[in-house]
Amino acid sequence: MFLLNVNNREYSCEEDKKLLTFLRDDLHLTGTKDGCSEGACGACTVIVDGKATRACVFTLSKLQGKKITTIEGLSQRERLVYSYCFAACGAVQCGYCIPGMVMSAKALLDVNLTPTREEVKKAIRGNICRCTGYVKIENAILLAADYFRFNKEVVFDSSDSSLGSSFIRVDAISKTLGEGIYVDDITLKDMCYAKAVRAKYPRARVLKIDKVEAESDERCVKVITAEDVPYNLHGHLKKDWPVLIKEGELTHYTGDAICLVVATSKNALDELVQKVKVEYEELEGVYDVHEALKDEILVHEGESNLMRKEHIVRGDAKKALKDSKYTVHETFTTPHTEHAFMEMEAAIATWDDNEGVTLYTGSQSVYDELHEITKILNLPEDKVHCISQLVGGGFGGKEDMSVQHHAALAAYITHRPVKVKLTRAESLAIHPKRHPMEMELTLGCDEKGFLTGLECTILADTGAYASLGGPVLQRACTHAAGPYNYQNIDITGLALYTNNVPSGAFRGFGVTQSCFAIESAINKLAEMVGLDAFEFRYQNALKSGDTMPNGQIAAPDTGIVECLNAIKPFYEKYPNAGIACALKNSGVGVGVPDTGRCLLSIENGVVHIRTSAACMGQGLATVVLQICTETTGLKSDNFIVETPDTRRTPNSGTSTASRQTAFTGEATRRAAEKLKEALAVNSLEELEGKEFYGEFCFETDPITSTKPHPVSHLAYSYSAQLVVLNDDGKVKEVIAVCDAGKVINQLSIEGQIEGGVVMGLGYALTENFVIDKGYVKSKYGTLGLIRATDAPPVKVILVHGPEFGSAAYGAKGVGELCTIPTAPAVAHAYYKRDGLFRTSLPLEKTAYRK
Numbered sequence: 001m002f003l004l005n006v007n008n009r010e011y012s013c014e015e016d017k018k019l020l021t022f023l024r025d026d027l028h029l030t031g032t033k034d035g036c037s038e039g040a041c042g043a044c045t046v047i048v049d050g051k052a053t054r055a056c057v058f059t060l061s062k063l064q065g066k067k068i069t070t071i072e073g074l075s076q077r078e079r080l081v082y083s084y085c086f087a088a089c090g091a092v093q094c095g096y097c098i099p100g101m102v103m104s105a106k107a108l109l110d111v112n113l114t115p116t117r118e119e120v121k122k123a124i125r126g127n128i129c130r131c132t133g134y135v136k137i138e139n140a141i142l143l144a145a146d147y148f149r150f151n152k153e154v155v156f157d158s159s160d161s162s163l164g165s166s167f168i169r170v171d172a173i174s175k176t177l178g179e180g181i182y183v184d185d186i187t188l189k190d191m192c193y194a195k196a197v198r199a200k201y202p203r204a205r206v207l208k209i210d211k212v213e214a215e216s217d218e219r220c221v222k223v224i225t226a227e228d229v230p231y232n233l234h235g236h237l238k239k240d241w242p243v244l245i246k247e248g249e250l251t252h253y254t255g256d257a258i259c260l261v262v263a264t265s266k267n268a269l270d271e272l273v274q275k276v277k278v279e280y281e282e283l284e285g286v287y288d289v290h291e292a293l294k295d296e297i298l299v300h301e302g303e304s305n306l307m308r309k310e311h312i313v314r315g316d317a318k319k320a321l322k323d324s325k326y327t328v329h330e331t332f333t334t335p336h337t338e339h340a341f342m343e344m345e346a347a348i349a350t351w352d353d354n355e356g357v358t359l360y361t362g363s364q365s366v367y368d369e370l371h372e373i374t375k376i377l378n379l380p381e382d383k384v385h386c387i388s389q390l391v392g393g394g395f396g397g398k399e400d401m402s403v404q405h406h407a408a409l410a411a412y413i414t415h416r417p418v419k420v421k422l423t424r425a426e427s428l429a430i431h432p433k434r435h436p437m438e439m440e441l442t443l444g445c446d447e448k449g450f451l452t453g454l455e456c457t458i459l460a461d462t463g464a465y466a467s468l469g470g471p472v473l474q475r476a477c478t479h480a481a482g483p484y485n486y487q488n489i490d491i492t493g494l495a496l497y498t499n500n501v502p503s504g505a506f507r508g509f510g511v512t513q514s515c516f517a518i519e520s521a522i523n524k525l526a527e528m529v530g531l532d533a534f535e536f537r538y539q540n541a542l543k544s545g546d547t548m549p550n551g552q553i554a555a556p557d558t559g560i561v562e563c564l565n566a567i568k569p570f571y572e573k574y575p576n577a578g579i580a581c582a583l584k585n586s587g588v589g590v591g592v593p594d595t596g597r598c599l600l601s602i603e604n605g606v607v608h609i610r611t612s613a614a615c616m617g618q619g620l621a622t623v624v625l626q627i628c629t630e631t632t633g634l635k636s637d638n639f640i641v642e643t644p645d646t647r648r649t650p651n652s653g654t655s656t657a658s659r660q661t662a663f664t665g666e667a668t669r670r671a672a673e674k675l676k677e678a679l680a681v682n683s684l685e686e687l688e689g690k691e692f693y694g695e696f697c698f699e700t701d702p703i704t705s706t707k708p709h710p711v712s713h714l715a716y717s718y719s720a721q722l723v724v725l726n727d728d729g730k731v732k733e734v735i736a737v738c739d740a741g742k743v744i745n746q747l748s749i750e751g752q753i754e755g756g757v758v759m760g761l762g763y764a765l766t767e768n769f770v771i772d773k774g775y776v777k778s779k780y781g782t783l784g785l786i787r788a789t790d791a792p793p794v795k796v797i798l799v800h801g802p803e804f805g806s807a808a809y810g811a812k813g814v815g816e817l818c819t820i821p822t823a824p825a826v827a828h829a830y831y832k833r834d835g836l837f838r839t840s841l842p843l844e845k846t847a848y849r850k
Contacts, residue, residue: 002060007073020055030185031071031178036424040781042127045100052107071099071178087172089140090747093131094617095175096342096392133754134788166747183346188417193266196257202499202774203285214275219268224260230378238466252464255430285499292496299497308470308495315488320453324444326528332517336769337434343392345402346421349411356383365654388644394616396505432504439517449529453488462495467504476510481549483583484540519580519824559739559801563720578829582821586813589713591702596663597650612644613664614655619748631672658813665808670694723825729847742810753818760822765848
C-alpha cells in the first residue's frame with residue numbers, strides 16, 4: 001500500500017505505478033498531460049515538495065510521504081493570476097504544454113518573485129513548447145511574478161475584439177488551467193483499449209498471423225485482422241495504405257499495422273501484443289531515392305516507385321541560362337523532420353445500432369476522417385459521426401489517419417467503446433514526416449544582377465505511402481523560384497516510394513526545402529555580380545503587376561518589397577547578419593476545389609459560430625469570433641464558437657495550406673453580413689432559431705494550365721528574415737518581417753511567427769530525425785528540439801502590400817510562411833561568418849553541431 005498526499009488530500013494505492021498514471025487514471029486529474037512518458041517534454045510537470053518534477057518518471061514508492069501539487073491544486077488566487085497572465089500575454093496556442101509550464105513557473109515563483117528572464121528560461125528548460133517559441137510564455141511568467149509581488153487585482157477585459165486587437169483567445173483560460181479536454185482526457189464507461197501489432201521489418205512478406213494465444217487470454221476482447229475490415233485501404237488522395245496487413249502481403253515500413261488487439265484493460269495491451277505471433281519472410285528494402293529510381297526493388301508490388309512527377313515550364317530556361325552572364329549550379333539536401341507536436345495521437349470510438357460509429361478525435365479535419373472511415377467500414381455518412389476535442393498541435397502531422405480508423409474499426413467490430421492512443425515511440429515511427437529532398441539547380445542572372453532563369457530537379461522521399469506527397473512536391477516546385485520577378489523556369493519534381501517512414505504534410509509543405517535551395521543559391525549569385533545580398537533581393541523582388549515565375553500576376557496585396565523595406569535598417573545595423581526571403585500560398589489552389597463554410601445559428605439568445613475548420617493552436621476559433629464581432633457590431637459575449645462536429649458544423653476543409661483564416665474567415669464574414677442585415681430590422685431575441693450561412697469558394701487554374709497568366713492561388717504571403725549571430729556563433733536575435741495581409745489578432749499572429757521562427761531554427765541547426773535502413777532511431781528527447789534556454793529573441797514586424805486582398809478583410813495565412821525563410825537566413829549568417837557554403841540541413845560546423 002502506497003500513501004500519497006495530492007493537493008492536500010490523502011490517497012492510497014496498492015500498485016506501484018507511475019505517478020502520471022495514478023494522477024490521470026486513478027484520480028482523474030487530467031490537467032497533468034502525457035506528452036512522451038519518457039521524461040523528455042515536461043507536459044506532465046507537477047510539484048513535489050516544492051520542486052518541479054516530471055510525473056512520468058517516478059513511481060509511487062519513491063513519493064511516499066511527499067507533498068504533490070498538480071495544476072488542479074492551485075489556489076484560487078493562483079488560478080486567477082496564471083490564467084490571466086498566460087491568456088493576456090498570448091502564451092497559449094495548442095495549450096497542451098501549458099499546465100506543465102504553469103507548474104514549472106509556480107515552482108520558481110514560490111521562491112523567487114523577482115526573476116530575470118534568464119531565470120525564467122532556466123525554470124522552464126525542462127518543458128518543451130512546439131507552438132510559441134517560448135517568448136510569450138516567458139512574458140506571462142514575468143507578468144505573473146509582478147501580479148503576485150504587488151498583489152495586483154486581476155481584471156479580465158474582453159471588450160475590444162476589433163480586428164488587429166489583442167483579444168484574449170477563447171480557449172486560453174481553460175487550457176492554462178488544464179480544464180480543456182483533449183481526447184486522452186476522456187474515459188467512457190466499459191471502455192476498451194486497442195493497440196496494433198506493428199511490422200518487425202520495413203519490407204517483409206507476412207506469412208502467418210497466429211492470434212490463438214492472445215485471444216485465449218481473458219483480458220483480450222478480440223484480435224482484428226485484415227479479413228475483418230470491409231475495405232482495407234485508406235489515404236487522402238491515393239488509397240495505397242492498408243488498414244491492416246494481410247497474410248501473404250508485404251509490409252512497407254515498420255509502422256505498418258499487422259493486426260489490432262482489443263483489450264479490457266490498457267495495462268494488458270503490451271503483453272497481449274507480444275502473444276500475437278507473426279511469421280515473416282524478411283526482404284531487401286529500398287531506403288534511398290536514387291535506388292528507388294532504378295525500380296529494381298518495388299516498394300509496392302507491381303507499381304513503379306515513382307509515386308508522382310511534376311514538370312513546370314514557363315518561358316525558356318535553357319536559353320535564358322545559356323545567355324546569362326552568371327550562373328550558379330549547386331545541389332542541396334534536406335532531412336526528414338518530425339513534427340513533435342506535444343499531444344500524442346489518440347481517438348475514441350463508440351458504436352450504437354441506430355447511430356453507428358461516433359468518433360472523438362483531435363485531428364486537422366473531422367470531414368477527412370468521416371470520408372476515410374465511411375469508406376473503410378462501408379457505412380453511409382449518416383452512420384459515422386466525428387467530433388473534435390482540443391488538438392494538441394498538428395503542423396501537418398495530424399492530417400493522415402493514425403489511430404482514428406483503428407478506433408472506429410474496433411468499435412464497429414466489438415460494439416464496445418474503444419480508445420487507441422499511440423505511445424511517443426509509436427508516434428515517431430508511424431505518422432508521416434517532412435519530406436527529405438535533394439534539389440539540384442542552376443540559377444542565372446545578367447550582368448546587373450537581374451534574375452534570368454532557373455532549372456531545378458527535385459527528388460523527394462515520400463516513404464512507404466503517398467500521403468500528401470503529391471501536393472507537397474507541387475508546392476516545392478511551384479515555389480522553387482522564390483518571390484522574384486523572372487519568368488524562365490524549368491522545374492522537374494519526382495516523389496519516390498521508399499521503405500522509410502512516410503512523408504507528408506509539414507508546416508511549409510515542401511516550400512521550406514526549395515526555399516533553402518533558392519535563397520542559398522542567390523547568395524552565391526549576388527557575390528558573383530558584386531551586389532550586396534539585400535540589394536540583389538530588393539531589385540528582383542516582386543511588385544504588384546509583375547508576372548510571377550509561375551505566370552500568375554502579382555496581386556495588389558503583394559508585400560515582399562514592404563518586407564525588405566522594413567528589414568533594411570536592421571540589415572544595415574547588423575552587417576554580418578544572414579537574410580532570406582520567402583512566399584507561401586494561401587489556399588489549396590492549382591485547380592483543386594477549395595471552399596470555406598460557416599453557419600451562424602441563434603440559440604437561446606446566443607449566436608453559435610459553426611464551422612468544421614480545425615484549430616490546432618493557430619487560434620482559428622478566435623479569428624472567426626473577431627470577424628463576427630467586427631462585421632455585426634455585436635459584443636464577443638454574444639457568441640459561442642462550437643468545436644468541429646460533422647453533425648453540427650459545415651465542412652470547411654482541412655486546416656492545411658495556410659487557408660483557414662482566408663477561406664473560413666471569408667465564409668464567416670459572409671454569414672455575419674447576413675446576420676447584420678437581419679439585425680437591422682430585428683433584435684437578437686427575435687431571430688431565435690434562425691440560421692445564416694456563408695460560403696466562400698475561389699476558382700484557380702491547374703498546374704498544367706496553358707494560360708499566359710494562370711491563377712494558381714487565392715493569395716500569397718511574404719516574409720523577409722534576418723538572423724544575427726553572437727560572437728560565439730550562436731543565434732543572438734531573429735528579425736522576422738511578414739506580410740500576412742490584414743491582422744486579425746495581434747498577439748496571435750506574433751505568437752505564430754515567434755513559434756514558426758524557432759521551429760525554423762531547429763530545422764536549420766539542431767533537429768535530426770534519425771532513420772537507419774527503415775528503422776527509426778530517434779526518441780523525443782534526442783530530436784534536437786529547441787528549448788527555452790536556446791531560443792533567441794524574435795522581433796516581429798508586420799507589414800502589408802499596397803492594398804489588402806478581398807477575402808476575410810484582407811487577411812492571409814502566416815502559420816507556414818514564418819518557418820520557411822529561417823533556415824536559409826541562418827545558413828547565410830554562417831556563410832558570412834566563416835565563408836563555408838553549406839548545402840545540407842541541419843547545418844554542420846556550427847556552434848550547435850560541431
